[in-house]
Amino acid sequence: MSNENAKNGPRVAIVGGGLAGLAAAAYMQSRGYGVEIFESRRALGGRAGSFRDMQTGQTIDRCRHVAMGCCSRLIDFCSRVGISDLFDRHKVLHFFAPGKDPNRYDFLATERLPPPYHLCPAMMRLGYLSVVERGKILLTLRRLLKTSARDETIGQWLRRQGQSERAIERFWGVVLESALSEKLYRASLAAARKVFVDGFMRTRDGYELLIPRKPLAELFDRRVGDYLRQKGVTLHRGTRVVQIDGEKNRAVSLNISSGERKHYDAFIVAVPWYAVRKLFSPSLLAALPELEHAEKIPAAPITALHLWYDRSITDLPHAVLVGRLSQWFFNQGNGYSQVVVSASHDLVARNRKHICRQITAELQEVFPAARDTRLIHWRLVTEPRAVFSLQPGVEKLRPQQKTPLHNLALAGDWTDTSWPATMEGAVRSGYAAAEVIVDIMKNSRL
Numbered sequence: 001m002s003n004e005n006a007k008n009g010p011r012v013a014i015v016g017g018g019l020a021g022l023a024a025a026a027y028m029q030s031r032g033y034g035v036e037i038f039e040s041r042r043a044l045g046g047r048a049g050s051f052r053d054m055q056t057g058q059t060i061d062r063c064r065h066v067a068m069g070c071c072s073r074l075i076d077f078c079s080r081v082g083i084s085d086l087f088d089r090h091k092v093l094h095f096f097a098p099g100k101d102p103n104r105y106d107f108l109a110t111e112r113l114p115p116p117y118h119l120c121p122a123m124m125r126l127g128y129l130s131v132v133e134r135g136k137i138l139l140t141l142r143r144l145l146k147t148s149a150r151d152e153t154i155g156q157w158l159r160r161q162g163q164s165e166r167a168i169e170r171f172w173g174v175v176l177e178s179a180l181s182e183k184l185y186r187a188s189l190a191a192a193r194k195v196f197v198d199g200f201m202r203t204r205d206g207y208e209l210l211i212p213r214k215p216l217a218e219l220f221d222r223r224v225g226d227y228l229r230q231k232g233v234t235l236h237r238g239t240r241v242v243q244i245d246g247e248k249n250r251a252v253s254l255n256i257s258s259g260e261r262k263h264y265d266a267f268i269v270a271v272p273w274y275a276v277r278k279l280f281s282p283s284l285l286a287a288l289p290e291l292e293h294a295e296k297i298p299a300a301p302i303t304a305l306h307l308w309y310d311r312s313i314t315d316l317p318h319a320v321l322v323g324r325l326s327q328w329f330f331n332q333g334n335g336y337s338q339v340v341v342s343a344s345h346d347l348v349a350r351n352r353k354h355i356c357r358q359i360t361a362e363l364q365e366v367f368p369a370a371r372d373t374r375l376i377h378w379r380l381v382t383e384p385r386a387v388f389s390l391q392p393g394v395e396k397l398r399p400q401q402k403t404p405l406h407n408l409a410l411a412g413d414w415t416d417t418s419w420p421a422t423m424e425g426a427v428r429s430g431y432a433a434a435e436v437i438v439d440i441m442k443n444s445r446l
């Protein structure tokens with residue numbers, strides 16, 4: 001299907017229908033380009049996707065995805081494609097203290113203080129840390145704000161600042177492991193600084209939580225898919241791009257899994273870092289030296305435990321569980337919940353039943369109602385390459401969206417956006433890649 005723009009404007013192929021590809025498509029379409037998306041899976045959305053649980057017949061996310069108030073490009077994209085109504089915004093984060101009798105601490109900004117101080121009172125109320133620890137954390141946050149990036153891990157840096165192991169585990173680790181999906185002794189100082197500056201210091205609402213109300217498939221596969229189709233974007237679902245060919249410094253065509261060869265004026269390649277190099281013919285790859293190290297970018301796993309109880313175990317929509325294996329708890333209604341463990345390197349080889357037993361015991365500690373409910377069904381999903389790992393030095397391996405091939409741009413959360421592996425990073429990369437192509441086409445006679 002093709003609209004007027006598609007007939008008249010230059011034709012762009014987007015390889016990869018994850019958030020980066022979808023954002024690039026929405027942008028290019030709005031500028032009058034004829035856009036075609038090639039996605040090897042049946043569904044759009046990439047890693048932000050869902051699947052059908054056979055036992056319950058329910059469509060569930062492989063892993064709950066949340067965004068923060070500071071995710072400005074993602075928020076823009078959702079509004080552009082008309083899905084903002086599918087997110088709930090939460091101003092209060094519920095922290096549960098470690099230990100057998102966990103108190104709840106509600107974390108929210110005060111209206112009385114401007115950023116970057118608006119969360120200081122909430123910090124000072126985290127009573128599971130000692131007053132000295134809380135004070136030292138605030139001082140260290142101030143130092144972090146003023147620190148310029150060095151090639152060290154946030155764990156090393158925090159120890160140099162005299163942060164106790166308890167404060168590292170119960171505060172810094174709690175925030176950073178889920179935001180960066182990486183352990184503090186692996187994640188870079190620069191990445192950690194970005195999380196705190198953007199999320200907790202720069203704006204009043206940056207820390208707020210945006211939680212999808214429906215499965216990700218409803219958002220990104222159905223609703224965004226419908227939006228793009230109605231705007232004239234052609235969606236090639238279940239169509240793998242086998243190779244992109246070209247000559248000298250430009251891409252010319254792509255081969256798809258059916259064996260067909262298709263020609264376009266421009267290309268945006270929005271696949272994950274581990275899949276990008278094999279897409280290019282040897283001569284094009286030779287013109288892309290920035291991809292030489294793409295496959296060396298390390299990955300980090302995320303694990304989600306899906307739990308079906310015979311009724312809800314709490315009225316809270318979500319909770320942060322401190323000092324436990326469980327990190328984030330999401331209540332999805334009717335007894336269905338998810339517990340997410342980011343940077344779950346240690347879980348990959350562990351017995352699944354033991355993991356389930358430990359997490360459900362933790363939920364019983366935190367939510368007394370869980371002790372009287374029956375667990376009907378559970379499912380553990382680990383994505384070994386959930387995200388790229390922002391270790392020191394990895395920033396240097398992230399290529400820009402603009403490439404030496406003058407009609408081809410790269411997108412994907414792993415390209416250079418300065419953001420960690422997030423939906424926000426993916427959308428930013430998609431917009432940036434689209435801008436590169438629009439700019440080039442404006443200045444060329446294509």
Ligand SMILES: Cc1cc2nc3c(=O)[nH]c(=O)nc-3n(C[C@H](O)[C@H](O)[C@H](O)COP(=O)(O)OP(=O)(O)OC[C@H]3O[C@@H](n4cnc5c(N)ncnc54)[C@H](O)[C@@H]3O)c2cc1C
Binds near residue numbers: 019048064066
């Ligand atoms: C378990 C898990 C939990 C996460 N939690 C969060 C969260 O809470 N908040 C958050 O912001 N982010 C989260 N993320 C990260 C987020 O999902 C990603 O950063 C983002 O979705 C990446 O989008 P992308 O478009 O860059 O890449 P992808 O989503 O990987 O999309 C790339 C697409 O390219 C397709 N493709 C690959 N090769 C080809 C080919 N040859 N031909 C055609 N198509 C191809 C793939 O099928 C895929 O659909 C999580 C990720 C995972 C896995």
